[in-house]
Amino acid sequence: MNKLCMLLTFCLWCVMSYAGQDDPQVKGRLIDAESGAAIDFADVFLFRTGETQPVKQTFPDKSGVFGFTDVSDGNYTLMVRLVGYDIYASQPLQITAQARINLGEVRLKPLETGLAEVEVVAEKRQLVYKLDKKVVEASSNMMGSGGSAVDILENTPSIRVDAEGEVTFRGSSGFLVYIDGKPSIFTGTQALEQVPAGQIENIEIITTPSAKHDTEGDVGIINIITKKHFLKGLSGMVNLSGSTWLTRRGDFLLNQQNNRSHWFIGGQWSDKLTRSHSEKQSTTLYGADSFSWDADGSSVGNRFNHSLKAGWGLDLDKTDLEITVEGGHGGRTHDEDMDYRETQLVSGQSPVSAQYKNRNEFENSEDFGQGTIQLGHRFNEEGHQLEASFYYKYGGNSLEYSLNELNDMQGNRQDGMCYYESEYRKTLRGNLDYTLPLFGKAKLEAGYQYSSYLEDGDYEMAWWNPSTGQLEKQPEAYNTFYFREALNSVYAILSGSWKQMEAQVGLRGEHTYTRLTSSIPDASRTNKRFEVFPSVHVGYNLPHEQRLQVAYSYRTTRPQLWFMEPYITYNDFYSAVIGNPDIRPEYINSFEMNYRKAFGENQVSATLFHRSRKDKIERLRVPYTEGVTLDSMANVGRDYSTGLELSVSLHPVRWWNTTVNGNVYHYLVKNELSAGGKKESSTNYDILWNNLFTLGKYTRLQLDGSFVGPSVTTQGRTDSYWYANVAVRHQLFDRRLTATLAFKDIFRSAYYVNDIQTSDLRLLTKIRPRYPQILLTISYTFNSFKSKASQEKEDRNELFEGARN
Structure with missing residues (x-):
């Protein structure tokens, strides 16, 4: 820890030393002349008097503040350009190395007439x-x-x-x-x-x-x-889609921008379905005895959300207020129909075989409501500001439900069971963030956060009674639980830039309190801990349009409630699950180094990364009873991922953009639960090839191909697979109406295989998505609901977000 503190102190000193030498010679803040709102997406140029090419270019930050440094002595004119606004040109500016010019608020006037007749169409970088x-x-x-x-x-x-x-x-x-x-x-x-x-x-x-x-x-x-609206008046969008899998989605969003205020209302009805065919094989060993089964059948999953949202905001000269609310019903379901063939072999006896039809219904859903209040105040144009936010969410009528029916081949019920888990959930979160400019481009950010999660509920189970023909609750299986997690966090970040360098060093402290109360004897737990999490980000702009950045952060994964629930639940007749109340958090060290180089409209990017994880949490599967496996969460040990991400973006001809994204990494997992610390490793890789073709002014064609390599897990491996997609988009009515037709997995090559093998268990699962999946989407936008035009910009002289020339 002492070495870490010394390293952070040294980095902070370097940032402050560099930043102190880089005070902007010219600065100002862009605002809308009518609404007074900050403008964070304009092009700002600096011209030497008598010349037609700019000597400097920059962009404002999210508060509208911009600045220029390293400007040679002379007379200059500052120009601001933004689609939809009149061009701004300053009075002549006499700049010297010692002079500091503050233009204050630079007001851009919206144009009275639009520019619909002038249209520049460009493809954004993926x-x-x-x-x-x-x-x-x-x-x-x-x-x-x-x-x-x-x-x-x-x-x-x-x-x-x-x-x-x-x-x-x-x-x-x-x-x-x-x-x-x-x-x-x-x-x-x-x-x-x-x-x-x-x-x-x-x-x-x-x-x-x-x-x-x-x-x-x-x-x-x-x-x-x-997406956000940014021009005055009423704007909106409507999206409708459906597929051959019976997926259906409809959503809308309306926005009204006034001089000082804005409001929005939106909603969606979404049923995202997955359809597949599954094959499973299982063998469990009990000494000299064994129990085997194989199954095949179909399944349908649905992730759904039926909700409405609304919000209102007030934009004053230095203060912003926004209030949003949302409510609805959401969750997921999964239905599966499988034919099972099982064989039981007991030493010294003849094999016993049977066939069944198993139907499984699963649902996890809730009614929810949430609200957010955000307030921000700017003390000046240099970035001195204070922001506060409050978030609350309530989940009621929450239900986790699973029903299993075991029938003979004629459809007569032989057995059955179901479980119910009802609960309510509360999430509370409050933030206070403060930003203080120091000198030059250095700034200090600090803040406090409180967050709390509470879940209270009970669990009950029912089994089929053949004599009554009913599902009857089992009193001995009834359990209650209560879980609360509260975090108090503080952080401080010092950042700055100097010429081609930018750096950021931060430290976060978190106090965590968790309490799990269960009706099961000796299963209740209370934990308290305080931890420190550092982060470092450094970047440098190299000659010839090259960029290099290095980053490190220390992170954690805290166990969720379902990791810890100390009672047994059944997914179906062949698999059960139990939580582990003594599960510990994971701790992760993450390193990255990214290199980029641009060649005109082409770009190459490579990211080298390494991640080491302590107390890795993973679900382990072991034999439980005859033919039944038991899943439980455990801290299995450590794992390491070291690899390279490579992205090449090319624009060979005007009508064709192509991008190849590759990822390869070596994965090593050390299972410390096994005798001798068993190790498993693999070289994981995947390749994505994306092609975008311009077939006309309003028509685009996209063709994708993906290959995903094999990987290991603590108890087995997953196989490789590949798939290809194609989509065509056509726009009508001045691009306001868009129709997109997508064909997914056009060669029906996606085939997912997962293989678990231990000394006493073998479970092989194969899943193939239903074919075909064809999706049609119709989208309509009106008025000014478009992306900010200059968000498509990429300043190759700008090193990072927040860096300015």
Whole structure:
């Protein structure tokens, strides 16, 4: 710890030393002349008097503040350009090395007439790298049309989506999901499925989050940025989609922008279905005896969200207020019909065989309501500001339900069981963030966060009684539980830039309190701990359009409630689950180094990463009773991932953009629960080839191909698979109406295989998605509901987000 503190102190000193030498010679703040709102997306140029080419170019930050440094002595004119606004040109400026010119508020006047007759169409980069994150551009991926954030991320390096629609990143499902910087109502894949693709501007993948962010999630944070309106008047969008899998989704969003205020209302009805055919084989050993079964059948899954949302905001000169509310019903279901053939072999006896039909119904859903209040105040134009937010979410009528029916081949019920888990959930979160400019481009950020999660409920189980023909509750299986987790967090970040260098050093302290109360004897637990999480980000702009950045963060994954529930539940007649109240958090060290080089419209990016994880949490499967396996969560040991992500973006001809994303990493897991510390390793890799063709002014064609390599787990491995997709998009009525037709897995090559092998268990699972999957999406936008024009810019002289020339 002493060495770490010395390293952080040295880095802080370096940042402050460099930053102190780089005070802007010219600065100002852009605002809308009518509304007074900050403008954070204009092009700002500096021209030497008598010359027609700018000598400097920059962009404002999110508060509208811009600045120029390293300007040679002379006379200059500052110009600001933004579509929809009149061009601004300053009076002549006399700049010297000692002079500091503060232009104050630079007011841009909106044009009275639009520029609809002048249209510049350009394709955005699919992937943009910044200091502490990479940004996935949603509009460049037609495969996501009519889907959700999952469908957009499916074409991203290191992201995998399995046959059940579950998302993993670099082999892990341990990520947090935020929407516009606020925590999602749901978690993991379910959270990503709730956001319609048509309302997404871009997705930020923060793999080495700074100390300002939550420390939860071993592979970081996925932050979904939704589309915003920015011109006066009423704007809106409507998206409708359906597929051959009977997936259906409809969503709308209306926005009204006034001089000082704005409001919005939106909603969605989404049923995202997955359909597949499964084959399973299992063998469990009990000494000299064995029990084997094989099964095949079909399954249908649905992730649904039926909700409404609304919000109102006030934009004053220095103060912003926004209030949002949302409510609805969401969750997921899974129905499976399987034919089972089982054989029991007892030593010295003849094999006994039987055939059954098993039907399984599963649902996990809740009614939810949430509200958010955000308040921000700017003390000056230099970035001195204070922000506060409060978030509350209530989940009621929450139900986790599973029903299993075991019938003979004629359809007569032979056995049955079901379980019910009802609960309510409360989430509370409050943030206070303060930013203080120091000198030059150095600034100090500090803040406090309180978050609390509470879940209270009970569990009961019923078994089939052949004599009564009814499912009867089992009193001995009834359990109650109560879980609360509270975190108090403080953080401090010092950052700055000097010429071609930018650096950021942060430290976060978290006090965690968890309490689990159960009616099962000796299963209640209370834990308290205080931990420190550092982060470091450093970047440098090399000659010839090259960029290099290095990052480190220390993170954790805290056990969720279902990891700890100390009672047995049955997924079906052949598999049971029990929690582990003594499960410990994971701790992760994450390192990254990214290199980028641009060649005109082409770009190459390479990211070297290493992640080491202590107390890895994984689900282990062991024999339980005859033919039944038992899953439990355990801290199995350590794992290590070391690899390279490579992205090559090319524009060979005007009508063709192509991107190849590759990812290869060596994965090693040390199972410390096994005698001698068993090790398993594999070289994991995947390749994505994305092609976008311009067939006409209003028509685009997209063709994707993906290959996902094999991987190991603590108890087995998954096989490789590949698939290809194609989509065509056509726009009508001045691009206001868009129709997209997508064909997924066109060669029916996706085949997911998972193999678990231990000394006394073998379980082989094969899943093939139902064919075909064809998705049609119709989208309509009106008025000014378009992306900010200059968000498509990429300043190759700008090193990172927040860096200015």
